[in-house]
Amino acid sequence: xxxxxxxxxxxxxxxxxxxxxxxxxxxxxxxxxxxxxxxxxxxxxxxxxxxxxxxxxxxxxxxxxxxxxxxxxxxxxxxxxxxxxxxxxxxxxxxxxxxxxxxxxxxxxxxxxxxxxxxxxxxxxxxxxxxxxxxxxxxxxxxxxxxxxxxxxxxxxxx
Numbered sequence: 790x791x792x793x794x795x796x797x798x799x800x801x802x803x804x805x806x807x808x809x810x811x812x813x814x815x816x817x818x819x820x821x822x823x824x825x826x827x828x829x830x831x832x833x834x835x836x837x838x839x840x841x842x843x844x845x846x847x848x849x850x851x852x853x854x855x856x857x858x859x860x861x862x863x864x865x866x867x868x869x870x871x872x873x874x875x876x877x878x879x880x881x882x883x884x885x886x887x888x889x890x891x892x893x894x895x896x897x898x899x900x901x902x903x904x905x906x907x908x909x910x911x912x913x914x915x916x917x918x919x920x921x922x923x924x925x926x927x928x929x930x931x932x933x934x935x936x937x938x939x940x941x942x943x944x945x946x947x948x
Contacts, residue, residue: 871946
């Protein structure tokens, strides 16, 4: 079995097996985070199949008063082209570090709308966030591109 398939299988198993008993899991060790970061490059081609919602859902939640944290896991160069209004910016590779995780909300039940350019990297971030106990981390379908195309609020947008 390839390392990519092994990592994807492990991530999916972890994400899908989180139950009430695991809600207070300890975060991954530094070694586990390092292994996850090293394997990231091999996972970029993964197509997400779960943990995805449209931008419309997050806009409706925000409009109804539900606090939503938008998490941008793109690169710094991509941030310069625009971000979702008010988003927290942590690259996908930095998300797997103590400094990256320290930027996330304290409440593990916070709705976290994760996005990248089109949806692949954000789908990779979901199992890591769930491993840390963030039970409401979901990828935005279509990523930043879909959000901006729908005309939703963005900051510093440039072509």
